[in-house]
Amino acid sequence: AQLQQLNNTSGLLVFIGEWVNEWNVTSGSQQEYQDFGRAQLEVYNAASFGWAYWTLKNDRKHWDFEWNIRNHYIQLSNSPGWRASYLMTFLGFICSSLYLHHIL
Numbered sequence: 001a002q003l004q005q006l007n008n009t010s011g012l013l014v015f016i017g018e019w020v021n022e023w024n025v026t027s028g029s030q031q032e033y034q035d036f037g038r039a040q041l042e043v044y045n046a047a048s049f050g051w052a053y054w055t056l057k058n059d060r061k062h063w064d065f066e067w068n069i070r071n072h073y074i075q076l077s078n079s080p081g082w083r084a085s086y087l088m089t090f091l092g093f094i095c096s097s098l099y100l101h102h103i104l
Contacts, residue, residue, distance in 0.1 A: 003016075003043060003046055003047060004046065007046065007047070007048045012048070013048050013049035014047045014048045014049055015047060015049040015050060015051065015052070016043075016044040016047045016050070016051035016052070017051065017052045018052065018054045019040060019044065019051065019052075019053060019054060020053065020054045020055075020062060020063045021033055021036060021037040021040070021062045021063075021068050021073055021074055022060070022062035022063060023036060030071075030072075030073060033062065033073045034072070034073055034074075034075065037068065037073060037074040037075070038075065041074070041076070053065040
């Protein structure tokens with residue numbers, strides 16, 4: 001509801017950044033992680049300017065976007081509207097990488 005309200009307010013562009021497919025649980029099943037990722041994507045895909053995952057690669061598997069995709073924990077093709085936000089997600093990765101490269 002809040003995201004939709006922001007999207008509708010004076011044409012503002014809304015970008016969701018820095019999310020991961022992990023929460024404070026010690027023994028979640030693959031199905032629970034898939035459900036959690038799907039729920040996040042359903043909300044974040046509604047952002048008018050897209051979203052970006054926290055990191056492309058990480059030692060913590062549920063923070064690792066590639067690992068989540070490769071192991072079917074995040075299923076972009078099953079997410080409504082994922083194609084519309086895919087480009088913005090990719091650009092988010094590029095911008096994040098350039099920024100981190102600049103400050104490190």
